[in-house]
Amino acid sequence: MSTLLFIRDVARNPVRMGAIAPSGRQLARAIVAAAQVAPGDVVIELGGGSGSFTRELVARHPENPLTVFELSADLAAGLRREFPSVRVVAAPVEDFPKVAPSLGISRVDRIISGLPWALWGEARQAAVLDALTPYLAPTARLVTFHYLHSRSLGRVSITQRLLRERFARVTHSAPVWANMPPAYLNIAESPRGCGPLTPR
Template identity: 35%
Template sequence: MRKEDNVKSEKALFFRNFIKNPTRNASVIPSSKAATKAILKGIDFDQVDVIVELGPGSGVFTKEIIAQAKSGTKIVVIELEASYLDILERKFGDRIILENTSAHLLQDVLQKHGLEKVDLIVSGLPFLKGEIKEKVDQTIMNFTEKGTIYRFFTYMPPIMKKVYKEMPIEKKNMEPWNMPPFWVYGIN
């Protein structure tokens, strides 16, 4: 299959997954290259040994994370939607540790792989609700209190600010050329 065909089929899969379950797929199409740069801007990858990506979808952020990470960096990728697993495996192979599970089980995944410290968490997760949101937020807070950098994006800052009012997040960036435009928030 040609690269162009792969890209088209990934976009089609992304769209189908959004239509099938919009609360589980954060967007209608994968993020742009400009957006991937925006979410990682300002991170000193020379100081990063363990990275966790939550909800990578088809791996747009993953590709840029791998490009910027130094050799030997452990990259743990947690994706709940099984239809993305083959794409992630095909694209990144043994460069990532791929787990098909929920983000709220992050601590279990890290223990499974003997990882205690996380330097960077990048989230492509949609807005979560209820008990799962509380568990994911608490897990992220536990890590950020120990110095982990956290980055995530939103298409709707006013809603996000209300949803995450308990977390000490701050605006890091804005990417107007992504479709739709998005804002990057995080905790350092």
């Protein structure tokens, strides 16, 4: 059902969605594995969409508190129906500082992002990161993805620069060829201003 909602939202708002199809299982597995969620970690998912990453997170880490931000009210409702144990916020991630107190969140350990960074200019990308970074634990980790074909777009290099300005360590995975289209992960660790890299 959520896949149908996803495709309908793509037709209505292709720029907001930033994808022609939901992320595949292999990409979901790779992004959740790269997040290295530990027991007790507070996890935030950005742009839950049809729930590909949410499904994998709930399956692998059912005990971790998970909050998903999803801008589309229809997709947010679909996520709530499919994942009753997950807190779904139907709002832009940029609203995080406004809603964090009512969610009881003062620290974030893991961020998994499905947001369409490559479609956004610098101001919007920075606004999303700056809404979240003050809440990051020193050992926090943010994992996001870009499609391989979008590497030639200037906005991908903007994402990478903005991540490097905010995190001491930013690395990239090998391509996940099984996704359609193929994608790779950006893994950001050690938020700046939170002290040196702390081994888990």
